[in-house]
Every structure is written in C-alpha cells, then in structure tokens.
Amino acid sequence: IGYPFGKLDIIAVPEFGYGAMENAGAITFRDVLLLLDPATTSIDVRRMSTSVISHELAHQWFGNIVTPAWWDDIWLNEAFATWMEYHIVQQVRPDQAADLQRADQALDAMERDALPSARQIRQPIDTNDAIYGAFDGITYAKGMAVLGMFEAYVGADSFRKAIALHLTKFRFGNATAEDFFASVSEGTGKELTPALRSFIEQNGLxxxxxxxxxxxxxxxxxxxxxxxxxxxxxxxxxxxxxxxxxxxxxxxxxxxxxxxxxxxxxxxxxxxxxxxxxxxxxxxxxxxxxxxxxxLRALVTAAADGKLAQTETMALASNVRAGLYNGTVSARAALDAATVFLRSNNHQVVSFARDILVTIREIIDAGMLGKFEMWTRTMLPADISLEVIAGEDDERHLTRVIRAEIAIVLARDQALRTKAQKKGELALAALEKGQPLGSVISIDLLPTVLSTTLDVGGPQVHERIAALLGKTTDSALRRYLLLTLAYSHDSGLAEKSAELMLDPRVRSNETRAVLFPLSHTRETRPVVWRFVQTHFDDYIAKVSLLHQGLTPLLTADFCTPESVNEVEHFFVPKLDTMAGGARSLLVATETISACAAMANTQRDSAHGVLWGFKPPRT
Ligand SMILES: [Zn+2]
CATH class of the missing domain: 2.60.40.1910 (Immunoglobulin-like)
Incomplete structure (x- = not known):
C-alpha cells in the first residue's frame, strides 16, 4: 500500500512539548530528534531518532490512511506505529538491534501493567482527561507487544496480509477495534477475536x-x-x-x-x-x-553459559526483578542472578541487573549501604574503562557505559571515581571553551563521569553546569548535562538542581530529565518532593499540558505506607489543575504500596546476603 500524500516533509521544532506529531505529509519533531551532529551524537539519541522517525512514518498509514473512530481506539494508531517502528528499524538499520529494543519496551510495559488499576489497551474514553491518559506505555508498548505476539502466533506473512486487507477496506475512513478484529480473522483465516479481546479489552498482566x-x-x-x-x-x-x-x-x-x-x-x-x-x-x-x-537457578545458569537468546536473558532478568514484587523470587535469588546479569555482553541485561540492585538498595537499612556498595563492587567485572576506544562497536560501548554507571554511582568505586573526577574536570573545561569532547570522554559517559566532578566540586561546579545550559543550544548535550545533575546523590546539590528547573536556562520540556531521575534515589527523593510541594504552581505553569498530569509520578518511588497518605493529601485538592492527574496519582500510590509490601517481604533476605558477604582479599 503506497504512500498517498504526494509529499513528505520532516520539520524540527525547538521547545516542542511532545516527541513528534504525525501530520499528514508534514511531520513535526522535537529538535533533538532531527538535528543531530554525527560527530557528537550519542548512540542513545541516534537510536531514538531512527525509532521516532520510523514511528511517525508508520502513522501515515496507521492514523492518516485509516483513523480510529473514537479515542478509545487510539491504540490502533499508537500500538501499530510502535509495532511497525521495529520492523522498519530492523530493515533500514540492522545495526541498531531493533529486536532487543522491542523486547526492552515490551518488558517495560509489563512493569506498568502489574498495578491493580492498570489501564486497558482499549479503554472507554468519556472525558478530556482520559484522552491524555490514553497516551501511555499501555497503549504504545503493551499494544505493540500484543500485536507482536499474535503476529508470531499466526506467522508474519499471514499477519501482514490481514493488515493490508484492513488498510484497504477502511482506506481514508474510520475503523474500530471490532473492524480490526474482523480483518485479522478474515485475513488469517483464524478466529482470533476472543484471544485478542482478552489482551486488548482486559487490563493487567x-x-x-x-x-x-x-x-x-x-x-x-x-x-x-x-x-x-x-x-x-x-x-x-x-x-x-x-x-x-x-x-x-x-x-x-x-x-x-x-x-x-x-x-x-x-x-x-x-x-x-x-x-x-x-x-x-x-x-x-x-x-x-x-x-x-x-x-530458576537452572535457567540463570543457562543464561550464564550463553544458552539463551539475548531477548530471553532480558526477559529472565526482568522477570527476576518483578518476582521480588509478587514474592515468587527472593532477594537472595535475585542478587545471585544479578551477579550473572552484571557480566552480560548485552547492555539491556546489565541495565536489568542495575534495576535489581537499585530495588535492593531502596529497601535495605541505611546502615547496610556500605556493605551493599562493597558487594556490588566485587560482583562487577574489574576492568571498566572510561577511555574513548576508537572503532568500538555500539553494543560493547553501551555495555561499558552502563557498567561504569553502576560502578561509579551505585558501587561508589573510589579508584574509578577519582579517575572520573579528573576526566570530568577536563570535559567541563572543554565544553566551556566550546571545544569538542573528542578524545576526553564519549558523550554517553559524560553524566556518570561529570557527576563525580560535581560531587567533589559542589555548588561551584553546579553553577558552571548551569552556565553551560544557558549557553548551548545543542539539545543532545543539554540532555546529558541535565542527567549529570540527576546522578549526584548529594541532597544539597539536588536542591539546587530542582530549583534550576524553574530557571529560564532550562527549557520547559527538559524539567523531567532531572526531576524524575532524582526522584528515583532515596537520598534525593525527599528534595524533589519538597520542591513539588513548594513550587507546584510555578512548575505547572512551566511544563506542557501532558506533563502537568504526570506530576504525581514524581512521588511514585516512595516506599512506605505513610507516603501514600501524604501524597494523596497533597495532590487530591489539585487534581483540577492537572489534566490526567487523577490517573497518575493512582499509579503513584499503587506503586508506593507495592514497593512497601515488597520491602517488608524481601528486606530480611537482602540483609542476609549482605551480612554473609565477605569481600575477597586483594
Ligand atoms: Zn505515535
């Protein structure tokens, strides 16, 4: 089915509040996604750019050729564009490992879908607020994952024929989920409607x-x-x-x-x-x-021996962390598995290991943090380089970046932090002179490395980073500078970082890049919470309508039952001022309760591992 709109422009828009908008024949994008300097752009941003462009192109078919009849079927746009996105990336940029990105996004959707109040992919929409709520990970990523599962079930060719049939039948018209289910059953010759409905019209996982x-x-x-x-x-x-x-x-x-x-x-x-x-x-x-x-142990061993596909090891690692929450995996088993995942050559698997460690770090007593850091340091591979390595392939590089982050931010590896601090100083000086980072540091390592310089240099370095934000218009560099602020565990600096979000040097679409990561860490979370309470009106005035509604999620990483009341008490009277805020508040309070219950169940097991741990003598 050919492209029908005669011409196609892609347009970069600074300060765009959303990722992109798929106007027929004239797609607008947030500037960072299109204006890339090949010499300095990180792998992460390059991949995001390819994915989002593919996604918006797919919308020319899914959305612009056939349009949903009502907002409850917005998934017919977003799930399909997300599903197509990976097919396109796989073909045009096989080096970007679309299958691994796909798995990563599907596993991420499962996290959100675990909450009791999880939305359905197809959710009745009867208020304007609910429309905002529909543009979430369930619509996009769960929708994509469910389509991919049924595609695999009937076979890719058969599924493609059914989709083509659907697009032809409803060309330049409107279609509903029922129409789509009928097209799938007709096109594949299999009655799949009840099975599809069980995922699309029923919430949960x-x-x-x-x-x-x-x-x-x-x-x-x-x-x-x-x-x-x-x-x-x-x-x-x-x-x-x-x-x-x-x-x-x-x-x-x-x-x-x-x-x-x-x-x-x-x-x-x-x-x-x-x-x-x-x-x-x-x-x-x-x-x-x-x-x-x-x-479980046998499967983790199989992963360690390289017997599983990369996507399978990712699913295993994600499952292990999820199992902490429903009690099917103990903290001890999760930490054992994490030692295997930390050594993986796949950066997403190492990221899941980091997530397991972050979860454990959250629930242990403050007095155990030193032991936790020692444990983490010991389990990491010893040779973590911060140097620029010419010709290094993307996956190897990304894996090294994430391991360096774990070593520096979570394990507080002192030797590596000292090296990083010096490199960070050099990088900061280069950026101030407007020089390329070149051989000093690769851009994806900048936040990790520069955060150590920030921790040592304190408010003075903080002001230098803020000054750079006032100067540079390079969105990708700005993103990494902002992330640097979020990697510091120092609550005094975090307070400055939060205040900076209201400063004109920070763009409205950039505030989240700092506040959310700061809210993930036990040391800096209270600072973010105080900031939200103190500056609520100013913050709401600064961010886009979509992001206003997400504000309650800044509290979602609290982990005690008392926090639930505190958070509700603050946000309930304010729900009128945030489109979609009610849903975010519910997600936040359910997430807090889930963490509190998990912590109670798993804390002793985690302490047991750390108490019993003896570092090897060196
Ligand atoms: Zn979309």
Missing part, C-alpha cells in the same frame, strides 16, 4: 507458572498455569482470564500452545528431561513467568 515433570522413558510433561500478576498485598481483580499464545524452549526442544484454560499439561517432543526450560521462547509472549527455585 498474565503470569504463566511452569512446572516440569519427567518420568522414565516418557516425554517430559509441562504444566502451565495462568493467573494475574499482582504485587504482594495489592487488591486487584484476580478473576482475569486470557487466551495466551505460549512458546516454551528448552535445551532439548521448543513447543507452542494456546493456553486458554487456567491450567494445561502438554508433552514435550523429546524423551530426555530438559536441563532448563525457558517459559517465554524468544521473549515474544506478553506475560510474566514463574518457576520454582531450582528451575
């Missing part, structure tokens, strides 16, 4: 519990059992039921089934008992999985 039984001379039997994934103590509707395409891979075989009952036992096509079983082959299924402790 399925968990598939897998158990394996091996008997002599018989094919091993796999029992799958579905339930709703919910954090400990969260009161959500547990009567949810899905029709889930499940694919299971082991060292001996692979098999796929439609899990449409609560539990189901199937035989594997092999006679040998598998050493390990991966309950979500290629991480294409939209579900969490649970295994008993031995089976």
């Amino acid at each position: 399925p968990q598939v519990e897998l158990s394996l039984a091996c008997a002599n001379k018989e094919s091993p039997k796999v029992t799958l059992r579905q339930s709703r994934f919910l954090p400990i103590l969260e009161a959500g509707d547990t009567k949810h039921h899905w029709q889930i395409p499940v694919c299971v891979r082991s060292d001996a075989s692979q098999a796929c089934w439609m899990l449409d009952r609560v539990d189901q036992t199937n035989a594997l096509h092999t006679k040998t008992c598998p050493k390990w079983v991966m309950p979500n082959a290629n991480a294409i299924g939209y579900y969490r999985f649970a295994l008993d402790a031995d089976a």
Whole structure:
C-alpha cells in the first residue's frame, strides 16, 4: 500500500512539548530528534531518532490512511506505529538491534501493567482527561507487544496480509477495534477475536507458572498455569482470564500452545528431561513467568553459559526483578542472578541487573549501604574503562557505559571515581571553551563521569553546569548535562538542581530529565518532593499540558505506607489543575504500596546476603 500524500516533509521544532506529531505529509519533531551532529551524537539519541522517525512514518498509514473512530481506539494508531517502528528499524538499520529494543519496551510495559488499576489497551474514553491518559506505555508498548505476539502466533506473512486487507477496506475512513478484529480473522483465516479481546479489552498482566515433570522413558510433561500478576498485598481483580499464545524452549526442544484454560499439561517432543526450560521462547509472549527455585537457578545458569537468546536473558532478568514484587523470587535469588546479569555482553541485561540492585538498595537499612556498595563492587567485572576506544562497536560501548554507571554511582568505586573526577574536570573545561569532547570522554559517559566532578566540586561546579545550559543550544548535550545533575546523590546539590528547573536556562520540556531521575534515589527523593510541594504552581505553569498530569509520578518511588497518605493529601485538592492527574496519582500510590509490601517481604533476605558477604582479599 503506497504512500498517498504526494509529499513528505520532516520539520524540527525547538521547545516542542511532545516527541513528534504525525501530520499528514508534514511531520513535526522535537529538535533533538532531527538535528543531530554525527560527530557528537550519542548512540542513545541516534537510536531514538531512527525509532521516532520510523514511528511517525508508520502513522501515515496507521492514523492518516485509516483513523480510529473514537479515542478509545487510539491504540490502533499508537500500538501499530510502535509495532511497525521495529520492523522498519530492523530493515533500514540492522545495526541498531531493533529486536532487543522491542523486547526492552515490551518488558517495560509489563512493569506498568502489574498495578491493580492498570489501564486497558482499549479503554472507554468519556472525558478530556482520559484522552491524555490514553497516551501511555499501555497503549504504545503493551499494544505493540500484543500485536507482536499474535503476529508470531499466526506467522508474519499471514499477519501482514490481514493488515493490508484492513488498510484497504477502511482506506481514508474510520475503523474500530471490532473492524480490526474482523480483518485479522478474515485475513488469517483464524478466529482470533476472543484471544485478542482478552489482551486488548482486559487490563493487567498474565503470569504463566511452569512446572516440569519427567518420568522414565516418557516425554517430559509441562504444566502451565495462568493467573494475574499482582504485587504482594495489592487488591486487584484476580478473576482475569486470557487466551495466551505460549512458546516454551528448552535445551532439548521448543513447543507452542494456546493456553486458554487456567491450567494445561502438554508433552514435550523429546524423551530426555530438559536441563532448563525457558517459559517465554524468544521473549515474544506478553506475560510474566514463574518457576520454582531450582528451575530458576537452572535457567540463570543457562543464561550464564550463553544458552539463551539475548531477548530471553532480558526477559529472565526482568522477570527476576518483578518476582521480588509478587514474592515468587527472593532477594537472595535475585542478587545471585544479578551477579550473572552484571557480566552480560548485552547492555539491556546489565541495565536489568542495575534495576535489581537499585530495588535492593531502596529497601535495605541505611546502615547496610556500605556493605551493599562493597558487594556490588566485587560482583562487577574489574576492568571498566572510561577511555574513548576508537572503532568500538555500539553494543560493547553501551555495555561499558552502563557498567561504569553502576560502578561509579551505585558501587561508589573510589579508584574509578577519582579517575572520573579528573576526566570530568577536563570535559567541563572543554565544553566551556566550546571545544569538542573528542578524545576526553564519549558523550554517553559524560553524566556518570561529570557527576563525580560535581560531587567533589559542589555548588561551584553546579553553577558552571548551569552556565553551560544557558549557553548551548545543542539539545543532545543539554540532555546529558541535565542527567549529570540527576546522578549526584548529594541532597544539597539536588536542591539546587530542582530549583534550576524553574530557571529560564532550562527549557520547559527538559524539567523531567532531572526531576524524575532524582526522584528515583532515596537520598534525593525527599528534595524533589519538597520542591513539588513548594513550587507546584510555578512548575505547572512551566511544563506542557501532558506533563502537568504526570506530576504525581514524581512521588511514585516512595516506599512506605505513610507516603501514600501524604501524597494523596497533597495532590487530591489539585487534581483540577492537572489534566490526567487523577490517573497518575493512582499509579503513584499503587506503586508506593507495592514497593512497601515488597520491602517488608524481601528486606530480611537482602540483609542476609549482605551480612554473609565477605569481600575477597586483594
Ligand atoms: Zn505515535
């Protein structure tokens, strides 16, 4: 189906409040996504640029050729554009590992979908507020993941034919989800409507519990059992039921089934008992999985031995962290697994290891932080270089960047921090003279490295960074300077950083880049909270309508039951001033409760690991 609009322009707009807007034939983008300097742009920004451009191009078909009849079906635009995005990137830029980015985004959606109040992909819309709420990770990423799962289930060719049929049938008209379900069933010759509805018109996230039984001379039997994934103590509707395409891979075989009952036992096509079983082959299924402790350990060992696909190791790592929240994985098992993930060659897997560590850091007593840092330092590979390495491939580079962040920010590795501080000083001086960073440091390492210079130099260095923000219009560089401010754990500096968000040197669409990361860290979170309470009106006046509604999420990383009351008390009277604020507030309070319950369940286990830990003698 050809491009129908005659011409196509892409236009960079400074201070654009959104990522991009897919106007037919004239797409507007936030400047940072289009105005890239090949010499200085980070891998991260380059990838984001390719993805967003692909996404907006896809909208010319999904949105502009066929338009949803009403806002409840905005997923027919956004889920499809996101799903197409990865197909396009995979073809035009195979070096950007679209399959890994896809898996990463799908796993991220599962985090949001775990809350009791999670939105449906197709959610009735009866207020203007609800329209704002619809542009979230559920619509985009869960929608994309669900489409990808059914695409894999029917086969890519068959699915493509069904989509083409749909676009032809409704060309320059409006379509609803029902129309789309009918097109899929007609185009693929399979009645998939009930299965699709179970994901698109029902909220929440399925968990598939897998158990394996091996008997002599018989094919091993796999029992799958579905339930709703919910954090400990969260009161959500547990009567949810899905029709889930499940694919299971082991060292001996692979098999796929439609899990449409609560539990189901199937035989594997092999006679040998598998050493390990991966309950979500290629991480294409939209579900969490649970295994008993031995089976989990076997799967982590398989990952360590390189037996899993990269997407599978990502799904495993993400599952391990999620398991802390619903109690299917202990802190001890999660930390054991993290030692394997920290050594992965895939930067997303290392990022999941970091997320596990950040979660544990959050729930341990303050007196245990030193032990935690020592543990983390010991588990990291020793040779973390901060140098610019010519010709280094993207994945290797990104992995090194994330390990350096863990070593410097989480493990407080003193030797590395000293090196970083000197490099940060050089980088800052170069930037002040308007010189390229060149051989000093690669741009993606700038926030990590410069944050150590900031920690040592204090308010004086803070002011130098602020002055640079007043000078440079390079959006990508600005992004990294802002992130630098967020990497400091110093609460005094965090206060200055928060205040800076109201300064004209910081653009309205940049405030989040500092406040959200600062809110993720136990030392600086109270500062952000005080800032929001003190400067609420000024903050709301500065940010875009969409971001106003997200303000309550700045409190979502609190982890005690008392915080829930405090946060509600403050925001409830203000909900009228924030479009979509009610939903964000609910997400924030549910996230806080989930963390508090998880902390109570897992704290002793985490302390046990750290108490028992003896650093190796050097
Ligand atoms: Zn879009």
